Amino acid sequence: MADLAAEKWVMPDADDSGMNTYLARTCASAGFDQRIAHLTGESHVGTPLYRELVLAWRVDSPVAPLVPELCAMIADRYLTLVDKAPFYLSWWHEGGAGFALP
Incomplete structure (x- = not known):
């Protein structure tokens, strides 16, 4: 920095x-x-900034069995946002997906 x-x-x-x-x-x-x-x-000023999303839960919590479904829902909503922003969508298809996904 x-x-x-x-x-x-x-x-x-x-x-x-x-x-x-x-x-x-x-x-x-x-x-x-x-x-x-x-x-x-404007959301098209350059390469999108990296932001990590971390989810934490207790393995014995009532939410634990739902985590895979929750993660899939978050990913789906994120990609919906990507589709709605032309600059971001272009960046995504030009290699951004490899940068943004684990």
Whole structure:
């Protein structure tokens, strides 16, 4: 991250995902303040950012048997979002799927 200290950033408008706050904190922990040059509501400003989704559950919980179905539902909804964003869909088919999927 420290290699990016002098860069100007284009960030999406803040939303309730916490991404902007997370990135600002990550930059701060690397020793610099993020220099945001532009905020945009557009989702096609470049390669999508990597964001990992981690699900945790107790193996003895009532939800445990439903985890495979839940994971499949999340993946399905995610791909629905990909299909609705032309830039993201293009990125996905040009190699993004290999980057985004485990």
